Amino acid sequence: MAAKADFTEDEWKALHKGATGAGLLVSVSDRGFFDSFKEAGALAKHLAGSRDDSSSELVRELVKTGGVGFGLTTSPEKVESETLEALRTAVAALEAKAPDELEHYRTFVVELAQSVAGAAEGGGAAEDAALERVRSALGGSAD
Numbered sequence: 001m002a003a004k005a006d007f008t009e010d011e012w013k014a015l016h017k018g019a020t021g022a023g024l025l026v027s028v029s030d031r032g033f034f035d036s037f038k039e040a041g042a043l044a045k046h047l048a049g050s051r052d053d054s055s056s057e058l059v060r061e062l063v064k065t066g067g068v069g070f071g072l073t074t075s076p077e078k079v080e081s082e083t084l085e086a087l088r089t090a091v092a093a094l095e096a097k098a099p100d101e102l103e104h105y106r107t108f109v110v111e112l113a114q115s116v117a118g119a120a121e122g123g124g125a126a127e128d129a130a131l132e133r134v135r136s137a138l139g140g141s142a143d
Contacts, residue, residue, distance in 0.1 A: 001057040002098030014089035017069035021083030022113040028076040029130035056104035087137035
């Protein structure tokens, strides 16, 4: 089992930013005003649930990290580029230091993004495309 102490500060930030950023990326891909509130709630609910329910110590510790890694006025383009880069960095760190946690992380991130996508009606093709970009950055088999 891997924990925060097994990673550098930059790697830990990438693990966290990639996960929370995946939810934000889905949310900003189709910016309906009221949908954003529902999606933010879904993101928070998924994180809170994973804190207690995940079988992965890494995921449980990761969701205890505060913040989302982005400011309120961050552009959707910046959310996308930084999230996808963070996910690629996170995967590389996990492959090198905790390969047994990689599939747990992939599953956690994809499920988080899917919960945001399912929180409100109307995201459609834009949210589906964002989910596909998240999956692509994660590599592997998480669905």
